Amino acid sequence: MSSPFKCRRIRIIAKTETIQMPSIEAVNLSKQYNSFTAVSNLNLKIEGTKCVGFLGPNGAGKTTTLKMFTDLIRPSSGEALINGVNVRSQKKKALESVGTLIETPEIYPSLTPREALMMIAEIRGVPSDERKKRIEEALSEVRMDEWINKRVGKFSKGMKQRICIASAILSDPTVVLLDEPTLGLDPRGMSEVREIIRSLKSKKRLIFMSSHILSEVSDVCDEVAMIDHGKLIVYDTIANIAAKVTGGENIVEVELRRPIEPELMDKINAALRGVKSTEKKGERTFRITFSGGVDAQERILAGIVKMNIGIISYKPAASELEDAYLKLIKSTS
Amino acid sequence: MDETRIVSGNKVPSSLAQVGITMKYTLLDYIRSRRFYIMLTIAIVISVILTFVVGYYRPASFLATDLSFYSGWWGNIATYVIVLSGIFFGGDAISGEFQNKTGYFGIPNPIRRSSIYIGKWLSALIASTIILGVFAAITVGNGLYYFPSVPSEFGLSLLFAWFYLMAVLGFTFFFSSLFKSSSMSILVTAILFLFAFNIIQLFVANFAQVEPWFILTYGAQIIGNILKVPYPPPTSVGNISPGGNGPTLTMYNVTVPEGLAIIGLYFIITAALGLVLFERKEFT
Numbered sequence: 001m002s003s004p005f006k007c008r009r010i011r012i013i014a015k016t017e018t019i020q021m022p023s024i025e026a027v028n029l030s031k032q033y034n035s036f037t038a039v040s041n042l043n044l045k046i047e048g049t050k051c052v053g054f055l056g057p058n059g060a061g062k063t064t065t066l067k068m069f070t071d072l073i074r075p076s077s078g079e080a081l082i083n084g085v086n087v088r089s090q091k092k093k094a095l096e097s098v099g100t101l102i103e104t105p106e107i108y109p110s111l112t113p114r115e116a117l118m119m120i121a122e123i124r125g126v127p128s129d130e131r132k133k134r135i136e137e138a139l140s141e142v143r144m145d146e147w148i149n150k151r152v153g154k155f156s157k158g159m160k161q162r163i164c165i166a167s168a169i170l171s172d173p174t175v176v177l178l179d180e181p182t183l184g185l186d187p188r189g190m191s192e193v194r195e196i197i198r199s200l201k202s203k204k205r206l207i208f209m210s211s212h213i214l215s216e217v218s219d220v221c222d223e224v225a226m227i228d229h230g231k232l233i234v235y236d237t238i239a240n241i242a243a244k245v246t247g248g249e250n251i252v253e254v255e256l257r258r259p260i261e262p263e264l265m266d267k268i269n270a271a272l273r274g275v276k277s278t279e280k281k282g283e284r285t286f287r288i289t290f291s292g293g294v295d296a297q298e299r300i301l302a303g304i305v306k307m308n309i310g311i312i313s314y315k316p317a318a319s320e321l322e323d324a325y326l327k328l329i330k331s332t333s
Numbered sequence: 334m335d336e337t338r339i340v341s342g343n344k345v346p347s348s349l350a351q352v353g354i355t356m357k358y359t360l361l362d363y364i365r366s367r368r369f370y371i372m373l374t375i376a377i378v379i380s381v382i383l384t385f386v387v388g389y390y391r392p393a394s395f396l397a398t399d400l401s402f403y404s405g406w407w408g409n410i411a412t413y414v415i416v417l418s419g420i421f422f423g424g425d426a427i428s429g430e431f432q433n434k435t436g437y438f439g440i441p442n443p444i445r446r447s448s449i450y451i452g453k454w455l456s457a458l459i460a461s462t463i464i465l466g467v468f469a470a471i472t473v474g475n476g477l478y479y480f481p482s483v484p485s486e487f488g489l490s491l492l493f494a495w496f497y498l499m500a501v502l503g504f505t506f507f508f509s510s511l512f513k514s515s516s517m518s519i520l521v522t523a524i525l526f527l528f529a530f531n532i533i534q535l536f537v538a539n540f541a542q543v544e545p546w547f548i549l550t551y552g553a554q555i556i557g558n559i560l561k562v563p564y565p566p567p568t569s570v571g572n573i574s575p576g577g578n579g580p581t582l583t584m585y586n587v588t589v590p591e592g593l594a595i596i597g598l599y600f601i602i603t604a605a606l607g608l609v610l611f612e613r614k615e616f617t
Contacts, residue, residue: 033617067615067616070440070441071440071441071446072436072437072440072441072615072616073615073616073617074613074615091443091445092345092348092443092444092445093443094443095441095442095443096343096345096443097343098441098443100441100442102437102441103434103437104434104437105434105435105436105437105438106433106434106435106437106438107435107438108358108359108362108435109362109366110361110362110363110365110366111358111361111362115358115361116358116438118358119354119355119357119358119439120438120442122346122354123345123346123351123354123355123439123442123443123444124343124345124442124443125343125344125345125346125443126343127343151365164438167438171343172343177441
C-alpha cells in the first residue's frame with residue numbers, strides 16, 4: 001500500500017540528485033588598489049572535470065584572482081562564482097565543496113596535524129564517523145602520516161605545505177584551487193604533489209592551479225589560462241595555444257641512443273613530408289618543427305623509425321608551452 | 334522547477350556550531366602555548382609576593398577587616414591581571430591571522446569571518462578567565478587563612494572583574510583587527526591600558542575638572558570600590574602637600590551603575606567595531 005507522503009519524498013530525492021558540473025567563473029572581476037589595477041575586468045569560465053593551469057608573470061594578478069575566489073580579498077567590482085554561487089555574498093555555500101591552498105598558510109603552532117585537520121573537517125562538515133579515516137588518508141597521501149601527532153610549530157615550511165595540501169583534499173572537494181602548490185617543496189615533494197593532482201584529476205575534480213613552473217603545468221594540466229597586467233590573454237588547451245602562437249606548427253623532441261650524424265638533419269628535412277625545420281639541441285637530441293597535427297606527428301615518427309637511426313624517445317617538446325608563454329606575455333608587455 | 338546542485342557528502346555546520354569549533358581549537362592552541370604559562374606564572378608570582386608580604390609584615394591596612402583584605406589584595410591587583418591577560422590573549426588574536434598567515438588556513442573555508450572572530454574571542458575569554466580564576470582562588474585561599482568567611486562584596490567584585498575582562502578583550506580585539514602587525518597591536522593596547530588611560534584620567538580630572546566617564550579604566554574602579562566601606566563618594570578633593578596648604582587633587586569615583594555602563598558600552602562598541610574591521614580586512 002502506498003501513501004501520498006512516500007511518493008512526495010521520492011520525488012524530492014530525485015529532484016536534488018541532479019548533478020551539475022563543477023565550475024568557477026569570473027564575471028567582470030576587478031581589483032583596484034588605489035591607482036594600481038591588480039585584476040582588470042577578468043572574464044573566465046571554467047567548467048567540467050579537468051586541470052587548468054593559471055599562468056602569468058609576477059604581479060600579473062594570479063594570486064589576487066585566487067584570493068577573490070576564496071574570500072581572502074574582496075573584488076572592487078564584478079563577481080567570483082564557484083559552482084554558480086557568488087563567493088562574496090554566499091561564502092559558506094560557495095566554498096562548501098572547495099579545497100584551497102593559497103600562498104603558504106601557517107597552522108596554529110600548538111596543534112598537531114591531526115588536530116588542525118580535525119578542525120577543518122569539523123568546519124567543512126565531514127561526517128564524524130569518517131573524519132579520523134579521512135585525516136589519516138589525507139596525511140598519508142602527502143607522506144605526513146608519521147608526524148600526525150607532533151606539534152606543527154617545529155615543522156619546516158615544506159612539511160606545513162604538505163599538511164595544507166592534505167587540508168585542501170580532506171573533504172573530497174569538487175573544486176580545488178591551488179596557488180603555486182609546489183612552492184617550498186623539495187624535488188621529491190614536488191613530484192608527490194603532482195601525483196596528488198593527477199590523482200584528483202582521476203577522481204573527476206575541477207583543479208585550477210597557478211604556477212610559475214611551466215613544465216609542471218604542461219605535465220599535469222589539460223588547459224591553460226594566461227593572465228598579464230590583470231587581463232586574460234588566452235584560455236585554451238595547451239596544444240591549441242601552442243598551435244595558435246606558432247601558426248599551426250608543433251614541435252617534437254627526438255632522442256637517439258648514439259650521437260647524431262652530421263647529415264641527419266638535412267636528410268630528415270628532405271625525406272619527411274610536413275617537416276618545416278630541424279634543430280640540433282644536444283649531442284644525441286634534436287627538435288623537429290612540423291605542420292599537420294597528430295597525423296603528421298605519427299607519419300614523421302614512422303619515417304624516423306624506418307631510417308633506423310637508434311631512436312629512443314619521441315615526444316612533444318616541453319618548451320612548447322614555454323615558447324607560447326614567452327610570445328604571448330612579451331606581446332602584451 | 335528543477336533544481337541543480339553539486340553533490341557533496343558533507344553538510345556544513347551552522348555558523349553557531351562553527352563558532353564552537355573555532356573556539357575549541359583556538360583554546361587548545363592558547364592553553365598549550367608558552368604565553369599561557371608565562372601569564373599563569375605572572376599571576377602566581379604576584380600572588381606569592383603578596384602572600385609573603387602580608388604574612389611577614391602583617392600590614393594593618395590589609396588585616397583590619399575582611400573587606401580591607403580583599404580590597405588591598407584583589408582590588409589593587411585584579412585589574413592588572415585582567416589587562417595583562419587581555420594583551421596576552423587578545424593583543425594579536427586577529428592581527429596574527431594576517432601577520433603569521435594562519436588566516437590563510439582558516440578563512441578560505443565555508444565559514445563566516447564572524448564565526449572565526451567570535452570563536453577566537455570566546456577562547457581568549459576562557460583562557461583569561463582561567464588566569465583570573467587562579468588569581469582569585471589564591472586570593473580567597475589567603476583570605477580564608479586570616480578571616481573565617483568570604484564577604485559577599487567579593488563575589489560582586491569578581492563579577493565586575495569578569496565584565497571588565499570582556500570589555501578589555503573587546504578593546505584588544507578591536508586594535509588587533511585594526512593592525513596587521515602583531516607587535517603593533519600588542520604595543521598600542523599595552524601603552525593605552527598601562528599608561529595612557531591613567532595619565533589621561535589624571536589630567537582630565539585635575540586640569541579640566543571633568544569626570545573621566547569616557548575612559549574604560551575609570552569604569553573598572555568599581556572592582557576595587559565595591560570592596561570599600563562606605564563606597565567612596567562621587568567626588569573628593571585631597572591635598573597633596575603634607576601641611577594641607579598645597580595644590581589639591583580632585584578624585585572622581587565611579588558609581589556602580591556608571592561603571593557597568595562604561596564597561597558595557599566599551600565592550601559593545603569595540604567588539605562590534607573590531608568585527609566590522611575584520612570582516613572588511615583583506616589578506617593582501
